[in-house]
Amino acid sequence: MTDAPMTAPATATATAGDILSSHLTALAGAFLRALPLAVGEVGARPGAAVVPSAGTGDLLRAVRRVGGLLHTFGASFEPGWVQESRTELGWLLNLLELEPGLIRRAARLLGALDGLSGSETEGPGMLAGHAGAPKARALLDRQLTLARTRAHSTVLQELRSARLHALADRMTLLVAEAPLAKPAEGRAAAVLLPQAAAAFGSLAASTQLLPLQRAATPYGGHGLRRLGALPSPRGELDADAALAADDAPWHRTRVLVKRARYALEVCGRPSAVLDDLDQVLLRHQEASEAAVTAATAARTPRITPATAYVLGVVHADQRLEVQAARYAFGRRWPELPPGAEAWLELPPAEGWGSAPESRTA
């Protein structure tokens, strides 16, 4: 994505449509270049490849940014088209994230287990020499490999589907011309800045619902105890539901951080601080998902008590990682510019309409 169209109108007189079209053209081009690479890579590798491919990574970057742009600046496009495109992009995003997510989860859980059960270089962990550690490791490895193999088959099948072909056609049309609506005719600053500001407004509102003060107190125990959720209407307590409800507002906030990041990119503003927050919340999400995997593995029938014990420690360890990520977020957030205006008043990094740079995630 470094081959940005240098013809993009970077002047102050550009319309919103000019800016958005320029971005979409670049992103759709990146999408179409990465798609065959990603399909080829998925087809070429066995079910349990260790590293996700570069093509898939590029494709994910383009899909996320087109989706984010269509969400935040959706008012500048034909509404039906925006809705359909976002649905299809969301479908592809989930599909593409499936396998790399499982690969990272395996690395996280097996790495945690190795750290807890001791290694030569960093000193032993609290499970050093425990008889259950190798058993729990083998169980997690087996279950995650199985999940990855299944995900691989699904992805392989869907990447050959008519649905993906239709989405590729949609992107091809986008390179030529985006279906702009009336509001796109306005001046870029007048149209796009309020829409970007709305993305920041959503982020700020979502963050207000987070227990930031509690999270910013280290070792508040909130990842393990005192979860936010209330008992279910039937009066039953269910840890899985309680943990999911406790994590959900953080996951939502991550989506909104991403949208705000991509909105800043469209406005040509630097977004390094948001990139950092996005990473922190990615760590939160991955630890939360890994914790669920450990808890689920512990419910496998006929495991030994030693295996179950080790999985209990791993579960708690990942919830501690959740806590640590919330702490990191709670420390960073209050230092950010307080409102959307502060972000958008920053001098443009490369002016309006500069094409999206090659970034991670």
Added chain:
Amino acid sequence: MTDAPMTAPATATATAGDILSSHLTALAGAFLRALPLAVGEVGARPGAAVVPSAGTGDLLRAVRRVGGLLHTFGASFEPGWVQESRTELGWLLNLLELEPGLIRRAARLLGALDGLSGSETEGPGMLAGHAGAPKARALLDRQLTLARTRAHSTVLQELRSARLHALADRMTLLVAEAPLAKPAEGRAAAVLLPQAAAAFGSLAASTQLLPLQRAATPYGGHGLRRLGALPSPRGELDADAALAADDAPWHRTRVLVKRARYALEVCGRPSAVLDDLDQVLLRHQEASEAAVTAATAARTPRITPATAYVLGVVHADQRLEVQAARYAFGRRWPELPPGAEAWLELPPAEGWGSAPESRTA
């Protein structure tokens, strides 16, 4: 212990012996008043009483202070007598701490389990509704009650022993006259301040061996992973040994904090900051011991995997408490006066020779 002897020499011309005798007289008196109460209380209560008695608490306070005084200012006494007295006081201290320690451990572990498995008021925990939670609770409760019953029998037996009578006789003699040695004839400031400074020197040296910088970084994972200990000479990794080795320097530091506290009391200086550190390290020690209890319970034969899983979570939770206590210590320590001089140059709270006040622990 509020009935301090008002005849204590509180002048600048007092000798070290005057000051030490005055303190020992008050402490031995407190010991002798508390002893029959404590013996009666232990004898009167059933094996699994919930709250340790006031008599035992007073006795513990006196025993700790006499022991600390004899350690720090031992050079002012007849060496053989100091050694014997410290041995006997140490024996009684361990004996008296046994049952209250187990009562507090049960409260800590069952409280942690209740917090983790959810309660109405504070929101559910990560074990809410888990089938293993009530089983693990019953197992811990049973094992701790058994340990407490055994401890109670031991204490009851030893409190009637000739060894305790001999120690009481030793304290009775102390009320009349402490067996002072030659150095006690010197001026209080000249003799006692260097000895108190040495207690602070030991504390500072011990603290330098602690991984304070790592501890002061929240969520450094050092309570669960990357323990300080090296593998055993046989090349085996043993988590119990590794955890014990990781905790040992902190336990030693707690002993030294207590000695420094009691030395400050003898010098009539305020010790509130050290009281606070002592509490933090008590929390460290109790969490460390509770973690061992959870790990040991998980090795009970024929428990269900669900029970073992819950005990794994409880073990990790208590190691997290260990981490939290280290963090609290690492935050407080650097803010303390840097050397013994700074502590001892503080104006005396009530002048030399003021009798020890009634304090907690």
